[in-house]
Amino acid sequence: MSRIGKLPVTLPKGVEVKVSDKNVVNVKGPKGELNKSVDSAIKIKVEDGKVVLSRATEQKRHKALHGLYRALIANMVHGVSQGYKIEQELVGVGYRAGHKGQMLELTLGFSHNVAFELPKEIKLLTATEKGKNPLITLESTDKELIGLVASKIRSLRTPEPYKGKGIKFSGEQLRRKAGKAAGK
Numbered sequence: 001m002s003r004i005g006k007l008p009v010t011l012p013k014g015v016e017v018k019v020s021d022k023n024v025v026n027v028k029g030p031k032g033e034l035n036k037s038v039d040s041a042i043k044i045k046v047e048d049g050k051v052v053l054s055r056a057t058e059q060k061r062h063k064a065l066h067g068l069y070r071a072l073i074a075n076m077v078h079g080v081s082q083g084y085k086i087e088q089e090l091v092g093v094g095y096r097a098g099h100k101g102q103m104l105e106l107t108l109g110f111s112h113n114v115a116f117e118l119p120k121e122i123k124l125l126t127a128t129e130k131g132k133n134p135l136i137t138l139e140s141t142d143k144e145l146i147g148l149v150a151s152k153i154r155s156l157r158t159p160e161p162y163k164g165k166g167i168k169f170s171g172e173q174l175r176r177k178a179g180k181a182a183g184k
Contacts, residue, residue, distance in 0.1 A: 004070055036072055
């Protein structure tokens, strides 16, 4: 049996989970509401404050889906109760970040500014303090969506290995390379 799939998902206070006839899981909590369609081979039961998943057969595909959907439902429960937050730093001279509503405006050393529109499910904050790198803060209930958006923002200017210039996640350790002088 799947080690992850057999673990029940405990529901914190204020979080409700409903499963429809078509195997659509609806998780509602204080921060919002999320829906996910689940494969028909996985059966979901909500009993005394816990969500328990079981699978139809012992096929390899069903074993994989068992753990996958348990993890996705656990992420949904965490998202609607506590939410997810990702911080990114802009490292480089002249790199700036600002926002107007859901439009993120970045100055990344290109000949033009980069405008990036975020989905309405994500809350955006930008901060610039003197002597520190500009920060982009993303908050959302959906872990999959916030991770996708953060990776797309990072891909606009990935950190390079020599000086470390680019967009990096806060706390991320970059592998640095020595320059030409160190090779002699």
